[in-house]
Amino acid sequence: MTNSDRILIKLDTTDSTNNYAMQLVNDDKAHHGLTITARSQYGGKGQRGRKWADTPNKSLLMSIVLTPRLPISAQFVFSASVATAVANILQNLLRDKTVRVKWPNDIIVNDKKAGGILIENALRGNMWTHSIVGLGLNVLQSQFPQELPYATSLKIATGEDLDIDDIRDEVRSALLALSGRPVSIPAIMEAYNAILYKRGEQQLFGKGEETWQATVIQAHDDGTLEVRTEDNRVAFYTHGDVRWIYE
Numbered sequence: 001m002t003n004s005d006r007i008l009i010k011l012d013t014t015d016s017t018n019n020y021a022m023q024l025v026n027d028d029k030a031h032h033g034l035t036i037t038a039r040s041q042y043g044g045k046g047q048r049g050r051k052w053a054d055t056p057n058k059s060l061l062m063s064i065v066l067t068p069r070l071p072i073s074a075q076f077v078f079s080a081s082v083a084t085a086v087a088n089i090l091q092n093l094l095r096d097k098t099v100r101v102k103w104p105n106d107i108i109v110n111d112k113k114a115g116g117i118l119i120e121n122a123l124r125g126n127m128w129t130h131s132i133v134g135l136g137l138n139v140l141q142s143q144f145p146q147e148l149p150y151a152t153s154l155k156i157a158t159g160e161d162l163d164i165d166d167i168r169d170e171v172r173s174a175l176l177a178l179s180g181r182p183v184s185i186p187a188i189m190e191a192y193n194a195i196l197y198k199r200g201e202q203q204l205f206g207k208g209e210e211t212w213q214a215t216v217i218q219a220h221d222d223g224t225l226e227v228r229t230e231d232n233r234v235a236f237y238t239h240g241d242v243r244w245i246y247e
C-alpha cells in the first residue's frame with residue numbers, strides 16, 4: 001500500500017460521496033484508493049437513478065476510487081468482484097447469518113437488503129481510467145419505515161452495534177487488494193455465483209406492468225442473469241430491462 005492509497009476524506013455531510021469523489025477525479029485530484037466517507041448524505045444516489053436514503057450516523061456511506069485493470073467490456077466482472085468482496089467480509093463478520101448478493105449487486109442479509117453498491121466509471125476517450133465504487137450499508141438502524149419492508153441493517157440481523165469505521169477499513173483493504181490480484185474472470189464469476197441470492201429458486205421478475213416467475217440459474221460475465229422460465233425455456237435477463245422484484 002502506498003501513501004496515496006491511505007488518503008481518507010471524512011465528511012460530516014455531502015450530497016453524495018460518489019459525486020464528491022467524481023469531482024476529484026474530474027479535477028485530476030484523485031488516485032487509486034482515495035476514499036470518501038460521510039455520516040449522512042442529502043442527495044444519496046442508488047442504482048438506476050433511484051435515491052439512496054440514509055439515517056445520519058447509522059450507515060456506512062463510502063466511495064472509493066479504484067483503477068480497474070480490466071477492459072471496459074468487463075464492467076460487470078469488476079462489479080461482481082466488488083460485491084463478492086463486500087459480501088464475504090460481512091459473512092465473516094456475521095458468522096451464522098446468511099449473506100448473499102442479489103443480482104446485480106445488492107447486499108442481502110437474512111433475505112433482506114442491508115446494502116447496495118453504485119459503481120460510476122470515469123472514462124477518457126474510450127479508456128476506463130477510474131471507477132468510483134460507492135457502498136451504502138445499513139449498520140446501526142433498529143428499524144425501517146413500513147414502506148421499506150425489504151430493508152434490514154446489521155443491527156437488526158445480529159442485535160449488535162457493529163463499528164462503522166471498522167467495517168469501512170475492512171472493505172477498503174479488501175477492495176484495494178482486488179487490484180493487486182491477477183484477474184481471472186472465471187474465478188470471479190464462480191465466487192459471485194456461489195453467493196448469488198436465490199440461486200436455484202423461483203423468483204418474481206418484472207418488466208413494466210408485467211410480472212412472472214423464473215428460476216435463477218447463474219449470472220454471466222456479460223452481466224446477464226440466466227434463468228429458466230416456467231415453460232422450461234432458458235432466458236438471459238439484462239439489468240435495467242428486466243427487474244427482479246423483492247417478495
Ligand SMILES: O=C(O)CCCC[C@@H]1SC[C@@H]2NC(=O)N[C@@H]21
Pocket residue numbers: 015016017018019041043044045046047048050052060061062063106115116117118134135136137
Ligand atoms: O442499492 C443501490 O441502489 C446502490 C446504493 C449505493 C449507495 C451508496 S452510499 C455511498 C455512495 N454515495 C452515493 O450517492 N451512493 C453510494
